[in-house]
Amino acid sequence: MSQDVSRVAQLLPKFSYDALGSQLPRRHRPLATKMARRLLAMLGWRLLGRLPDVPQAVIIGAPHTSNVDGVPAILTMLALGLDIKVMGKKQLFSVPILSQFLTWVGVIAIDRDKKGSVLQANIDRFATGEPLLLALAPEGTRQYTESFRTGFYYLAMGAGVPIIPVALDYPTKTVRFLDVCYPTGDYQADLAGIIKQYHGVVGYHPSKMAKILQDA
DSSP: OHHHHHHHHHTSOBOOGGGOOTTSOBOOOHHHHHHHHHHHHHTTOEEEEOOOOOSEEEEEEEOOOSGGGHHHHHHHHHHHTBOEEEEEEGGGGGSHHHHHHHHHHTEEEEOTTOHHHHHHHHHHHHHTOOOEEEEEOTTOSSSOOSSOOSHHHHHHHHHTOOEEEEEEETTTTEEEEOOOBOOOSOHHHHHHHHHHTTTTOOOSSGGGSOHHHHTO
């Protein structure tokens, strides 16, 4: 498995912060960006691939099998220096200090019990025309599940924006920006194309990865 994973990782180009496009919304926190890049390097994580130069997109991050995923994920967000909003369950905001940090990072509290209203509310966010990169975990849970939830896809379809898949691979300690998907309305075909790119990716808890990822 490790040799296979390494080979797949080598197919993606080394990430360049200098190559980030002008349309991507920026978050001007130079000190936080500099520190995050150093911490990622100290922890042995590196970025691969490229981000498309778009002002709006739905970003999906997988596999999500542990709270530990938040460390490389948040550091990557800060290291990019981009204004990325992340959908997180409202329970995370119950602790005041943690709530302040999450808000500073860019996490938006959502109520998972109100799925329809959350979907429409986020479509409305995109409809303003303002630059928006909205990230979420398509598995919707840290536990084993069969497949991705469909919300991310119908959000992108309803908003008319592309989907940027991102993989968090622990054996190689790489955060991989995969090929962008422009949804066609054929969910199964588009999902198959997205999942194919996750071949060889292994999460923090491999057994908790969605079956669709384990079979990729």
